[in-house]
Amino acid sequence: MPRDDAALRSWIEEVAILFERDGLPRMAGRIFAWLLVCEPAEQSMEDLAAALQGSKASMSTMTRLLANAGLVERIRPPGARRDHFRIHAGQWERLWRARLEQLRTATTVMRRGLDLLARRPAAVRLRLEELHDQYAFFERELPDVLARWERERARRAPLPARLPRKRAAHPA
Template sequence: MNNRREQWQAAEQLALALTDGGLQRMSARTLAMFLFTDQETVTMGDIADQLGVSPGSVSGAVKALLSVGLIQRLPAPGSRREHYRLRDDAWSTLFSTQNTVTLTMLRAAEAGIRATASDDPAHQRLIQMRDFHEFMLREIPSLLRRWQQEQVSQRTGGTART
């Protein structure tokens, strides 16, 4: 797929899939743009131009992608505009950033457990919610270590996946 038009069509298809998965449409389109761009960094104006939208509509999407750690703001000496790029470790950063969400869910479950009687069906559902999030908090660090080891192995000539 060498044709840029085909690539942007694929980017829009990815954005639709991300939207179907729950991401806000503009955030999904913006993330797809970061994945498919051939530029090292982009500005909000660049994103707006590429997507054919107003710069104001891009602002919330960029803020959302920054907040979960998928993109990063970079210094741009000599430029008055802020520059952004997809983080090299975007996916592991996203996963580790989700620990904050997981911790929030865990705390909410614990509060619900305290607020319900042990014979209340909600109490049992909240215990399961708490136990799941405790499990995730224990397991995420080892998963991320394994991912990092796999990435190092692939870069150094270990077993590469195709």
């Protein structure tokens, strides 16, 4: 990233702070943000370290964390000697579908807890019921939200058609 691109650096830091608020290291957020906007889209550990002014050790730890979370993909381009990282097209749908599965699992686990507390006073069950009901709600609603998104995406023009085109120079 050009060192003089202060606005882009500032935006990358905003994304990093969002990640940090979710309990992830700030450098993981920087890497993720950079992979959203970098060119080329696939970056080596060295590319990431240079762009983000971080150590290779930090890049290694954070890319492993991001890859394990399903946020970035580790690839080895043909002929390359080192791994590269990218945000894969279609990744977001897979991520949301995985979250739906997590909701299903969490709802089931909370239901088992409620079953264990069936004979306890309502006041004891209240916190767990609230959590169970919330998981169950999002488990029911998320499939509809994803279906609406798929319809929305189908109505949109493909991404390259939405990108602004360079205007041809007019003859003087």
